[in-house]
Amino acid sequence: MTAPLLQVENLATHFMTRSGPLKAVDGVSFSVQPGEIVGLVGESGSGKSVTGFSILGLIDPPGRIAGGSVKLAGEELVGLPPSALRAIRGRRISMVFQDPSATLNPVLTIGHQMRLAIEAHETVGEKAARDRAAEALLRVGIPDAARRLDAHPHQFSGGMRQRVAIAIALLNRPALIICDEPTTALDVSIQAQILTEMKALARDLGTAMIWISHDLATVSSIASRLLVMYAGRIIEEGPVADVLRAPHHPYTAGLLASLPANAEPGQDLVQIPGSTPSLFALPPGCAFSPRCPHARPQCGTMPDLVREGARGVRCHFPLEIRGRA
C-alpha cells in the first residue's frame, strides 16, 4: 500500500449552538490513496458536508474542529494558520458543491471567476489566464470554450454550469477534489454523463476524489471504496462491490434494500423504519439501535469500528456473521 494522500484521524467537528454543543462529526477516521475515488454516503444531516469542509479548514463559527487530525501527504492541516490553509485550498484540495447556480457568482463572467481562482495562487497575465481557463473548460466538455469565457452563469444550462464549477475546481490541478453531491441538483441523464466524465477525468489526471452523496446508487457507480456515515460517525467501510454484495451494518443493508432497483416490481419500496435521530438526543451506544431490527440490550454501549482486511463495521452484531455466513 502506498502512503495515503489524505489521512483523517478521529476528526471531531462541533457546533456550539444555543442548545449545547452539536457533534456534527464525531471521531471520523479514513484515508484516501492518490488517485482513489472514495464514496461517502449517509442520510441528510449525517455529517458528510461538515466532514468535507473540515478537511478544507472551512468551518465557520459557531463551528470548530474540536479534535483529531487531517494530514495531506503527511502534513498536518488542523491548526494551520489561515494563510497556509488558503494556499492549500483550490491548489492541492478543491471542492465542488451541490447547486451550481448558487456557487457561481451570477454577476461575473465565467472567465473572470476562473481568473480569480488562478490568481488566488499565482500571478498570471491576462492572456495566460484566459488560455488556461479555456483549456479547463474544454477538458470538462464545454464546446467553444474560448468564447464562452465571456458568458455569465445564467447563459449556461444546469449541467453546463456544474461543468464550469468542476473546471474551476480542476484549474490548479489539485491532488484531491471533494465533490459534495455535485449531481444531486441535475437531471438524471445529465447526472450519468457527468458521473462518467468525472470518473474519466480523475483517472486521466490522477486526481483523487471524495464523492459525497446520499444516494448509494450514484456513489457505487463512481467510487471504488465506500464509507457509510450515520449521525456523525463512520459505521461501515469497504470496497464498493463487497459492501454492496454483503453489507455488514444493518443500516447499510437498509439503505441497499431501499434502492428502487432492488424493489420487486409493483411492490412498495422498502424503508428503514423511524427517522434520522436528532444529534442532540442521540441514544447511548449505537445511534442506529432505535431503528435497528436486530437491536439487543448490548447495543446500548458504543460499538468500536472493527476493521478486518479492507472492511470495517461499527456494530456489535454485524450481519455477515449472523446472516449469510
Add this chain to the structure above:
Amino acid sequence: MIGFVIHRVMQAVVVMAVISLLVFIGVYAIGNPIDVLISPDATQQMREDAIRAYGLDQPLWKQYLDFVTRLLHGDFGRSFVYNMPVLELIGSRLPATTELALAAVMGATLLGVPLGMYAGYRPESGLAKAIMAISILGFSVPTFWIGLVLIFTFAVQLGWLPAGGRGDTAMLFGIEWSFLTRNGLTHLFLPALNLSLFKFAMMVRLARAGTRETMLTDTVKFARAAGESEWTILSRHVLRLIAIPIVTVFGLELGSTLAFAVVTETIFSWPGVGKLIIDSISSLDRPVMVAYLMLVAFFFILINLAVDLSYAALDPRLRARRA
C-alpha cells in the same frame, strides 16, 4: 437595450406631462394670482385689464395649454421678485446645490459602504459595533440639530471652519464651483458633512445587511474553497453582489438632496436652489416655484433612468431579460 431606453423616454414624457398638470393646478389654479400681482388699492378697471393681460379670463384648459406651450418653448417666465428670467435665476443657484449634494452623497457612499461591509463581515467586532452605533445616531438625530451643533462646535467654539456661505469659487465649464478652491472646500465641508450623516447611516445599513447575507452564500464558500483571499472575496464578489440596492439608494438620495437640501442650505446660508425655493414660497414668486418643481421632477426621472441603466450593467441577468 435601445428599445428599453426609448420605452423609458416615452414614459418620462408622460410623467412630465402629468407633473406639469399637477404643478399647474397646484400653483396657478388654486388661489388667485391677481391678488399678488397688483396692489390692493387698484381700480376695478386696472384689475380686469391685468386679468386679461395674464390670460386669467380664459377657460382653465386653455390656460393650461398656454402654460404648457410656454414651457415647451423653454419659457418659464420671469421672477416677480428678482425680475430676471427664471431659468437664469435657477441656473445661477443650481451649481451650489449640485456640488453640495454630490459631495454629501458621494462622501456618504465612499465611507459608508466599506465600513458597512466591514460591519457585516465581522459583526461581533468592537469596530463593527462602533460603526453601527454611529449609524443609529445618524438615523435618529434630526439634521437641523446636527447642523447647529456642527456650527457651534467647529465654527463658533473651535473656529476651524467657516459657518456659512460658499467661500471662494473657481470657474469650470463656465460655472462657479466652490470645491475647486481651498477656501471653497472649507466652506463646503460642514454643510456636506451635515447632509451626509443620514445617508452615511443608510449606506452602512445597506452594505452591512447585504454583506452578512452574501457571506453565507455558496458563492462565497466556493470562492473560499478555491483559495481566494478574504480581500478578493469582499472586493470582487461581495461588493458586486450587493451593488444594486446601493446604487438605487445612491440615486434616490442624490435626487432628494438636490431637491430638498433646504434645511441645511438655510442653516449654513448656502446659496443653492433650496434656499431660493423657500424664499420664493414666502414671497409667492410663482414662476420660480413652477420652474423649480418641474426641474425636480425632471431630475428624478433622469436619475431613475441612470439607475435603471446601471442595473443592467451590474446584473447580466437583467440585461438578458430586457433584450
